[in-house]
Amino acid sequence: MTAASPVTHALYGAEQVRTLDRRIIDAGVAGFDLMQRASQAAYDVLRARWPGARRLTVLCGGGNNAGDGYVIAALAVCDGLDVQLVALRDPACLTGDAARACALARRAGVTPVAWREGMTLDGEVLVDALLGTGASGEVRDPLRSAILAINATRRPVLAVDVPSGLSAQTGGIGGVAVHATVTVTFIADKFGLHTGASADHVGELVVESLGTAPETHGDLVPLGELLAAEQLQAALPPRARGSHKGDFGHLLVVGGAVGFGGAALMACEAALRMGSGKVSLATDAAHVAASLVRSPEVMARGVQAAAEAQPLLAQADALVVGPGLGRDAWGKALWRLALDAAVPSVLDADALNLLAEEARDRDDWVLTPHPGEAARLLGSTTAEVQADRRAAVLALRERYGGSVVLKGAGTLIADADGVAVCPYGNPGMASGGMGDVLSGVIGALLGQGRTPGEAARLGVLIHALAGDAAARAGGERGLVATDLASYVRVIANPRS
Incomplete structure (x- = not known):
């Protein structure tokens, strides 16, 4: 790790x-x-x-x-x-x-x-x-x-x-x-x-x-x-007593087109629970009120034109781009602006679909596709991706750079150190919004100074363990993405 x-x-x-x-x-x-x-x-x-x-x-x-x-x-x-x-x-x-x-x-x-x-x-x-x-x-x-x-x-x-x-x-x-x-x-x-x-x-x-x-x-x-829960103890030591919020990164989440604000809000909340010092949100103005009610700690800004997000990008240590972003003119403009800012980033959801249409490669980002998105990024089929997931995640990293998380049962992470497999997680996590929570967790770690590979491995591990903890508490059936936030906080503070 x-x-x-x-x-x-x-x-x-x-x-x-x-x-x-x-x-x-x-x-x-x-x-x-x-x-x-x-x-x-x-x-x-x-x-x-x-x-x-x-x-x-x-x-x-x-x-x-x-x-x-x-x-x-x-x-x-x-x-x-x-x-x-x-x-x-x-x-x-x-x-x-x-x-x-x-x-x-x-x-x-x-x-x-x-x-x-x-x-x-x-x-x-x-x-x-x-x-x-x-x-x-x-x-x-x-x-x-x-x-x-x-x-x-x-x-x-x-x-x-x-x-x-x-x-x-x-x-x-x-x-x-x-x-x-x-x-x-x-x-x-x-x-x-x-x-x-x-x-x-x-x-x-x-x-x-x-x-x-x-x-x-x-x-x-x-x-x-295989990733192991035991690795968290060394990877997440207690914070220094004299810490302040500036020590733990400023994450900006870019997403939430009209009607899709929930995805961006879940990413923000997960980032807060993962310990981001500050979290900002660039979203459609229609979602600002909901963000204030759900997570008043998030500094939400309504953005009608992409240029309005420029000041937010200038302050960010890391970005999460894609949750609920959409692929219309608004989403594409924000996507291009965010990527041109050259800030360490997590790309998820529609940011990945846009990347498939307009390929780029970078060393400082984490891509988090599910098998369908991976297939679009590779110009193949979901069945081909699933037939050899290791080959697929390595091909994605070769083509797009950075670190790649191929989600699914036995989530894979390909980075500069090779390929890691997450043995945790459960079927209850097969529900909408889980990927948005994962992107927020990884983004928070990226903003706290972790390398893309470290952020990806730690983020996947914490997310899966949080899902397992939530399932133990109430069962797998009916588990929803927002159930994970409080467990992310618990898993992110390992006890010896």
């Missing part, structure tokens, strides 16, 4: 993990021994999670992921459990360690049965060992129909290494993917298990290193890192 905040949880890609796997084997650990370690770890998690289960259904594809499944089946039978092992690939076609695992299972008393569509999967717990981390692209039959059958049972599922159909690299899915209750992943944590579609497929995630230490392989640069 900052120079004083080292990577706390690195995320790797599928190829990097395969490299680590080969290095472990080259160092003297036999591949089959490593498979047995992984299978034992997964089985231990299964028994701890479902101690009362007496019957398992294990579905195996081909390759080492299937080998893990066969070993798990052998362990279960030796433990006195009944096992239905469903083979998606003819066991006679297995090779290498997977074939050895199948032989081990047969010796333990496991009898594989061939998959057929419509068959009954009768385990109390299902084990998904169909596809491993190397799988990519569209899932085709018979694997597709098997995955649909797993999901249709609505029974608990333990996914081995990665839920089948989910990309460990990107978090995208190949049409269908297993909805796991628990995923046990091996050697190192994978980037794709934390963003995009992963939120609906991974379930509880358990990382089993199998005695390895990926971080000691310095030549393998992680694809990213």
Whole structure:
């Protein structure tokens, strides 16, 4: 998060993990021994999670992921459990360690049965060992129909290494993917298990290193890192007792066309709760009265012509441009004036749509698109963005500069230090105005002297944690953006 905040949880890609796997084997650990370690770890998690289960259904594809499944089946039978092992690939076609695992299972008393569509999967717990981390692209039959059958049972599922159909690299899915209750992943944590579609497929995630230490392989640069709530303590120390409001920045929010004043007001309120020394608002005159009632601390100014905002821009340490701005002549004129002022800025909502029409690049701003806005900025589609969110956020930073926040489940931040993933937040935050609150939080941090990367990472983390705190207090359903403001203040004042 900052120079004083080292990577706390690195995320790797599928190829990097395969490299680590080969290095472990080259160092003297036999591949089959490593498979047995992984299978034992997964089985231990299964028994701890479902101690009362007496019957398992294990579905195996081909390759080492299937080998893990066969070993798990052998362990279960030796433990006195009944096992239905469903083979998606003819066991006679297995090779290498997977074939050895199948032989081990047969010796333990496991009898594989061939998959057929419509068959009954009768385990109390299902084990998904169909596809491993190397799988990519569209899932085709018979694997597709098997995955649909797993999901249709609505029974608990333990996914081995990665839920089948989910990309460990990107978090995208190949049409269908297993909805796991628990995923046990091996050697190192994978980037794709934390963003995009992963939120609906991974379930509880358990990382089993199998005695390895990926971080000691310095030549393998992680694809990213997970943000951690624990980082806030060092990043947000107590304020000096002799502080005054001038020490904490003057943020100007530019937005609020006629009929859209709420977005700008929410950004202002969030900035105040994040500790801005002063917050000003340049908005349509129709919204000034509402601002005074809602947040009298905000210095609201009605602006009919863009030039009227010039004095406000001259006083600002940072800007938030876009909430409720609109794309008509008024909004475009304010957008151009704000960007020409060359003040560190957060661009959100219509400011991003205008940027897509009139591209610029800067090092001192933070862009905060949702997937639809990201698609417009990249000239692609929302589906393409979601299929590989990491590639999309890096492409946005390459094209527009600064730091980029790609919102959504597993929000991503791309900055000069790489890519970070936020593991917090909840479905209750899928409601209007949440992005406006985020822009206010990031803008406040930018105005307090944080770099764009620091402001983006801290802002996303605080916003998500505030959403989780609000959800714990009253539930996810019905959570609204204005609920977050008071929690932003609490999260921004971490206690040791």
